[in-house]
Amino acid sequence: MRTPFIDLNAVSTASGVVNLPGSKSISNRVLLLAALAIGPTRITGLLDSDDTRVMLKALETLGVSVGRHDQETVTIGGQGDFPNKQAEIFLGNAGTAFRPLTAALAVLGGNYRLHGVARMHERPIGDLVDALRSMGALISCEQNEGYPPLKITPGNLNIDGPVKVQGAVSSQFLTALLLVAPLIAQKTAQDVVLEVEGELISKPYIQITLNMMARFGVVVRQQGWSRFIIARNAVYKSPGQLEIEGDASSASYFMALGLVGRGPVRINGVGENSIQGDIRFAETIQAMGGKIEFGDTWLEVTGPDLTRGEKLKAFDEDFNLVPDAAMTAAALALYADGPCMLRNIGSWRVKETDRIEAMHKELAKVGATVTSGPDWLRIVPPLSSEWKTAEIETYDDHRMAMCFSLAVFGPVGLRILDPDCVAKTFPAYFDVYKTLVR
Numbered sequence: 001m002r003t004p005f006i007d008l009n010a011v012s013t014a015s016g017v018v019n020l021p022g023s024k025s026i027s028n029r030v031l032l033l034a035a036l037a038i039g040p041t042r043i044t045g046l047l048d049s050d051d052t053r054v055m056l057k058a059l060e061t062l063g064v065s066v067g068r069h070d071q072e073t074v075t076i077g078g079q080g081d082f083p084n085k086q087a088e089i090f091l092g093n094a095g096t097a098f099r100p101l102t103a104a105l106a107v108l109g110g111n112y113r114l115h116g117v118a119r120m121h122e123r124p125i126g127d128l129v130d131a132l133r134s135m136g137a138l139i140s141c142e143q144n145e146g147y148p149p150l151k152i153t154p155g156n157l158n159i160d161g162p163v164k165v166q167g168a169v170s171s172q173f174l175t176a177l178l179l180v181a182p183l184i185a186q187k188t189a190q191d192v193v194l195e196v197e198g199e200l201i202s203k204p205y206i207q208i209t210l211n212m213m214a215r216f217g218v219v220v221r222q223q224g225w226s227r228f229i230i231a232r233n234a235v236y237k238s239p240g241q242l243e244i245e246g247d248a249s250s251a252s253y254f255m256a257l258g259l260v261g262r263g264p265v266r267i268n269g270v271g272e273n274s275i276q277g278d279i280r281f282a283e284t285i286q287a288m289g290g291k292i293e294f295g296d297t298w299l300e301v302t303g304p305d306l307t308r309g310e311k312l313k314a315f316d317e318d319f320n321l322v323p324d325a326a327m328t329a330a331a332l333a334l335y336a337d338g339p340c341m342l343r344n345i346g347s348w349r350v351k352e353t354d355r356i357e358a359m360h361k362e363l364a365k366v367g368a369t370v371t372s373g374p375d376w377l378r379i380v381p382p383l384s385s386e387w388k389t390a391e392i393e394t395y396d397d398h399r400m401a402m403c404f405s406l407a408v409f410g411p412v413g414l415r416i417l418d419p420d421c422v423a424k425t426f427p428a429y430f431d432v433y434k435t436l437v438r
């Protein structure tokens, strides 16, 4: 049974220590890479959440050996292929599982059906399907062209020149092709050239992909952001063991708490050398008036004293490189000293929910004056007399729930509906949150 709501009282300070759960983006990449490599990989610091559970379950269904030691430690027995050539696979709403597995199954061949929750069937995958079909993969869309559920049947893979992929809707399509490029190279005995057509959004996630591929022995030749070359003899080798760093997007909520709640909030699990793009959200925190001390694998945030009438500095920023942490900035806008503008966030419309519409509606409920367009959101913070207590809809979007936990540093508390939706990436979020705020 899911908890129907959680009531949060108005609070004024936040301080303490947080140990981050593992990165979702790294966890799901590493699980797949470990399965595609030769040899066992022991993975520590794995995220244990809905998104990684569906990936682990899928790998087991596909016949991959998964040894579970504890919630954050598994050993994947990599065989370079999936033993089961026929399967029905449920992937919830996990983009980082759905897109890469589609590519892997289409390239390795077999009879598969991939589906997810209703919202996953509204999230586009057409650009990836088109790129895979251009190589001879056989994929059909069961309901609507360009959307899951998908049926995959054995095709004859061949490449004749660069494989083209669109990058404007999601970077996960390019990530999926990169991850399976060594398999394409093996099947076709050719170098694989991936070419991005048009704009590429969310670029730092491609960096995570390249970084993880290198950990498994495959170095990609990169020409800017539009051409990626994988040598014909590329092959994944298990690194033996791999430690996953903490989730930088999850860190954004605690950076925000240190900022609005004066801090100090110490965050263990990511630091100045993080390979995740969302660590750059630290720059937004600093620009808004926060101070951050960085270590190798930790950071500590302090902020101004909002109880003495201080305000955060307003921002006008392009958030294309940090689409997930950008939602945290939208929540922080409630405490700014002027209107805040989030630009270039069009991808929000095809994520867990239409996040531009959801943020617009829910921020307005607490008293902000909000306007939005196809790829932007503008927030005028409420005056202290304008704050309203509200029942916040979360739209089965973990980030909506986590973001609105930041909206109680004004004069009123609020109710967050369906708080258990945080399980997508951070099942224990509200337990950790409660240890920090007063």
Ligand SMILES: O=C(O)C1=C[C@@H](OP(=O)(O)O)[C@@H](O)[C@H](O)C1
Residues within 6 Å of the ligand: 024, 025, 026, 095, 096, 169, 170, 171, 172, 175, 201, 202, 205, 323, 324, 347
């Ligand atoms: O590759 C990844 O791990 C991700 C890429 C981003 O998606 P888009 O590329 O669709 O923006 C991000 O929003 C998502 O949470 C994780």
Ligand SMILES: C=C(OP(=O)(O)O)C(=O)O
Residues within 6 Å of the ligand: 093, 094, 095, 096, 324, 351, 352, 399, 425
């Ligand atoms: C967009 C997100 O998830 P997904 O990996 O399903 O795209 C997210 O976690 O904010």
